[in-house]
Amino acid sequence: MNLNSGVSRYNEVTQYLSPRLSKTLGLIKDLYKSQIEEIRLRVNKNLSVTLPTGSKFVSLNGDLLENEQKGVKVSLDDINESLGYICNMSIYSHQNQIKKGYITVKGGHRAGVCGTAVLENEKIQNIRDITSINLRIAREIIGCSEEIYNSIFIDSLDGCLIISPPCGGKTTILRDLARTISNNGKKVAIVDERGEIGASYQGIIQNDIGQLTDLLDGYPKNLGIIYAIRSLNPDVIICDEVGDENDVLSIAEGLKTGVPIIMSAHSKCIEDLKNRNAIMNIIKMGAIKNIVLLNGANEPGKIKKIQRVGDLNWLK
Amino acid sequence: MVKVIASILIVFGTVIFGIKKSDELKKRQNWLESFKTAINFIKDEIRYTYIPIPQLLTKITSFEQFKELLIFENCVEQLKNEKKFNIAWKLALDKTVSNVKLLNDDIYLAIAFGEGFGKSDVNNQLSLCERISNLLSCNIENAKSRYEKYSRLYKMLGLFSGIVVVIFII
Numbered sequence: 001m002n003l004n005s006g007v008s009r010y011n012e013v014t015q016y017l018s019p020r021l022s023k024t025l026g027l028i029k030d031l032y033k034s035q036i037e038e039i040r041l042r043v044n045k046n047l048s049v050t051l052p053t054g055s056k057f058v059s060l061n062g063d064l065l066e067n068e069q070k071g072v073k074v075s076l077d078d079i080n081e082s083l084g085y086i087c088n089m090s091i092y093s094h095q096n097q098i099k100k101g102y103i104t105v106k107g108g109h110r111a112g113v114c115g116t117a118v119l120e121n122e123k124i125q126n127i128r129d130i131t132s133i134n135l136r137i138a139r140e141i142i143g144c145s146e147e148i149y150n151s152i153f154i155d156s157l158d159g160c161l162i163i164s165p166p167c168g169g170k171t172t173i174l175r176d177l178a179r180t181i182s183n184n185g186k187k188v189a190i191v192d193e194r195g196e197i198g199a200s201y202q203g204i205i206q207n208d209i210g211q212l213t214d215l216l217d218g219y220p221k222n223l224g225i226i227y228a229i230r231s232l233n234p235d236v237i238i239c240d241e242v243g244d245e246n247d248v249l250s251i252a253e254g255l256k257t258g259v260p261i262i263m264s265a266h267s268k269c270i271e272d273l274k275n276r277n278a279i280m281n282i283i284k285m286g287a288i289k290n291i292v293l294l295n296g297a298n299e300p301g302k303i304k305k306i307q308r309v310g311d312l313n314w315l316k
Numbered sequence: 317m318v319k320v321i322a323s324i325l326i327v328f329g330t331v332i333f334g335i336k337k338s339d340e341l342k343k344r345q346n347w348l349e350s351f352k353t354a355i356n357f358i359k360d361e362i363r364y365t366y367i368p369i370p371q372l373l374t375k376i377t378s379f380e381q382f383k384e385l386l387i388f389e390n391c392v393e394q395l396k397n398e399k400k401f402n403i404a405w406k407l408a409l410d411k412t413v414s415n416v417k418l419l420n421d422d423i424y425l426a427i428a429f430g431e432g433f434g435k436s437d438v439n440n441q442l443s444l445c446e447r448i449s450n451l452l453s454c455n456i457e458n459a460k461s462r463y464e465k466y467s468r469l470y471k472m473l474g475l476f477s478g479i480v481v482v483i484f485i486i
Contacts, residue, residue, distance in 0.1 A: 087434075089399075089401040092434070092438045095437040095438060
């Protein structure tokens with residue numbers, strides 16, 4: 001990803017913040033802007049950003065600081081005003097996302113929110129009094145999935161699981177895989193529950209996801225997979241962050257029809273998957289032929305290991 | 317001859333003035349009725365599509381029946397420079413009031429809508445629309461009765477004041 005593209009993605013995100021914070025963040029040097037992964041707002045705490053090297057505080061003149069003493073303090077008004085802009089002045093149209101703890105904005109960037117949970121029948125109905133906002137900047141790295149494509153998918157499309165800890169570049173890899181597979185003549189259906197892969201805004205898909213790709217934007221994964229199989233006749237389905245028991249049933253359905261699914265999940269190593277019941281069920285039913293482990297937050301999108309599931313000793 | 321022409325012109329002018337005053341009452345009634353329809357439209361859109369405000373405003377302005385309201389078009393314009401909806405709405409309302417003679421009660425209602433719109437979840441937004449719609453019904457009744465009461469009065473006043481002026485001149 002070049003410097004300009006990184007800076008323009010960063011600028012896309014800062015426009016969702018209160019003018020005071022947006023102005024301060026605009027003063028950061030372009031070199032850093034292109035590397036910033038997250039912008040963190042916490043009530044009455046200092047404004048901070050996350051770089052691959054760790055968290056830094058931001059001073060009034062845009063310098064990145066190790067300690068918070070000269071940092072810019074975030075007020076409750078900053079949080080409320082920013083939340084309004086993130087929701088496009090329409091809280092009601094994002095209430096289901098707020099309930100789940102995130103809001104996806106134009107460009108596929110994600111704002112994680114937390115505050116006080118409003119519970120009803122032990123389910124979160126709403127989050128009120130938002131105290132933190134974590135704006136994650138989505139990056140589009142064209143060509144970052146080439147190694148995976150050439151190693152796994154060039155001859156045949158098989159089920160695949162891409163794993164890494166948070167901020168490891170799973171979504172970026174999935175997006176590029178969709179583009180690569182699609183541009184190589186295969187029909188791809190993306191079930192984009194969080195709207196991060198395609199970043200559809202007012203019906204326009206903003207990321208390059210390929211010529212033969214259909215985007216099911218905002219569909220819950222379990223329903224989206226079934227819809228895609230029923231109505232889109234895809235050669236492969238791509239979805240982000242599986243791990244729910246409901247996902248297992250839909251993936252089993254996909255397996256019956258012979259449509260492979262490429263999916264991602266949070267995990268810092270392959271062995272950790274043993275503790276994830278839903279993912280173990282998916283592996284055991286034969287839906288995954290390869291597991292791709294990414295390097296993690298230090299080198300987002302870089303591959304650490306490609307593991308054939310059939311070669312895993314602990315599965316035998 | 318000059319006196320006759322001047323008298324006709326004076327009476328004609330005062331009658332037009334009376335008709336204009338009467339039309340203002342009708343215009344207010346029409347505006348309130350259209351605004352209430354727009355609020356009900358917004359309510360349905362929120363309930364069924366969760367459409368965000370900027371898209372909703374664009375949709376409303378595309379309908380011919382809401383064009384005469386002006387406030388939504390003005391608000392879309394204001395939002396190009398102002399990020400906060402309630403401020404953009406107030407500025408749009410100021411601009412609209414110069415075209416339609418609204419009473420203070422009507423203006424307060426419109427401001428109340430702008431202050432609450434977009435700031436809460438669907439249920440609260442539906443309640444807001446419902447509340448504004450009910451209060452608008454009262455204002456519409458008031459506008460209707462004012463029109464019935466004063467419309468003829470303004471027209472007659474226009475005519476008679478013209479005649480009185482002419483008599484004085486002659």
